[in-house]
Amino acid sequence: MELRKTETYSVQQMILEKKSKKKVNVEKIIPKLLFLMAAISVFTTIGIILTLIFETFIFFDRVSIVEFFTESKWLPFASVPSFGIMPLIVGTLKITLIAAVVAVPVGLATAIFLSEYASEKTRRIIKPILEVLAGIPTIVYGFFALTFVTPVLRDLFPSLDMFNALSPGIVVGIMIMPMVASLSEDALVSVPKSIREGAYALGATKLETTIKVVLPAAVSGIVASVVLGLSRAIGETMIVSVAGGSTPSMDMDVTSSIQTMTAYIVQVSSGDAGYGTTIYYSIYAVGMTLFVFTLVMNLLAQFISRRFREEY
Amino acid sequence: MKLINKSHVAKRMPVRLAVNTICKGLFFLATLVGLIVLAILFYRIFTQGIGHLNGDFLQNFASRKPEEAGIKAALIGSVWLMAVVAPVSLMLGVGTAIYLEEYARKNWITTFIKVNISNLAGVPSIVFGLLGLTVFVRALALDRSVLAAGLTMSLLVLSVIIVAAQEAIRAVPRDLREASFGMGATKWQTIRKVVLPAAIPGILTGGILALSRAIGETAPLVVVGIPLFIAFLPQTVLDTFTVLPMQIYNWTSRPQEEFQQVAAAGIIVLLILLIVMNSIAVLIRNKFQKRY
Missing domain, CATH: 1.20.5 (Single alpha-helices involved in coiled-coils or other helix-helix interfaces)
Incomplete structure (x- = not known):
């Protein structure tokens, strides 16, 4: 900017000059542009829901919705196909239940240890290790289930099949354990120190304080973390595809091959079921069921943590 | 008594x-x-x-013979996938975060967007695959290309990036913004020259963590229909390709014992990639971490 000595030249004039030079008003356009970007996340949800609804409708045009929910056999590749989703749901629930048996006690105990007993130094070592465990790709866990956990379990129980529900269930449990642990720990840490100290002052031991005072105060966060973890287990795909087999079954046996909803979608996608066949549309009906399951659980988790939160 | x-x-x-x-x-x-x-x-x-794990393994294409199988196509394919996912998801994610933190008024639309993002984070990855298959592969006719897979993956990690960027932007203190406004800067100038530079380490850390999730994801790509066995490299984003986790899945599900060792070698490559990415994230976090 050249200085003009003769005339006065104020900052205000400079601002006005600069403003008049700009033809496009950036300040007005940017918020609209950013709003469009934010809208894409909403369109994603709408896209998912519409996709699932439309393709599921085409499927229900060919297979009756009553058969879908009441038939007890899932045999899409048979010469007389049968589409009853119950066996896939049973398979999914079996995996989820086994995962819960592993993840809930171990995750909760880890959370209690980290928040109540561990020193700052121990926490700083263990928390990153849990993060690493949470960051391992699921296909790696699947490989681990098939090549390590299954052989070890077969040494223990010789009647176990090569593909079974037990091994992927345990590994899914290990996969969701860090998530349960870290969310539960957050809930425990947010319980104020003063109510712990009140319990100590009454002569309670650390364990008594934890179980009778801290856990009840944090219960909403802990339950929410478990529900979220189980919702992850329901949607988990690669571990069950690799190690769970592909035999949909209704019985409660965990030693034989099963199929989950996710594993069925993978089986169809990696095979060559042509576009437009009933089998092609069946993956959307299964996907829809899966989506509703996880959505309900996620909403439940949000509801629990909001409704039953203790405010201090 | x-x-x-x-x-x-x-x-x-x-x-x-x-x-x-x-x-x-x-x-x-x-x-x-x-x-x-x-x-x-x-x-x-x-x-x-x-x-x-040796030089041949990194330079060979996939093969039906375990001793000749290599990971070249998958490794390069993963890099291609990242080249689509990184710009798309970062741009959308950071844009959304800026909107929500700086511009959005407190009304039902904003609340709806926020609730929607937190629910999107809980949708199973395989459902994103169904979305990608219908919208990108079929409706937009992108076929099984790098672009179709990349866009699907971008939507999958979008919610992670938005949340990380929101936290990073929120951590920039009010004083900085007010000092900038006090100097006569407009809102966008303040965001571009004051808020974003201060928030960039947090955004990058979250972004890299989200990308490392995308690089290890398998399920949505199986549904999109990315081939499991391929012996050429993509030339443009419209070519088909394969990625590390898909190649590992392919080797893992083969019955021959030897392929399990090949799969393990592939996993080592994948894990090394993840460790490198996470180390960069930690480095950025430690180097640029400012306490206001």
């Missing part, structure tokens, strides 16, 4: 303390479970895969 029977308390005390110690031990053992599993997992994969 005696309120507390001291002898009774004293008699119970050793048992209560013992139970406390035992439970502390149990909690510690449970914590060790995670560490032990991680150690076994790394040990198993390392010992199984190390024999196969």
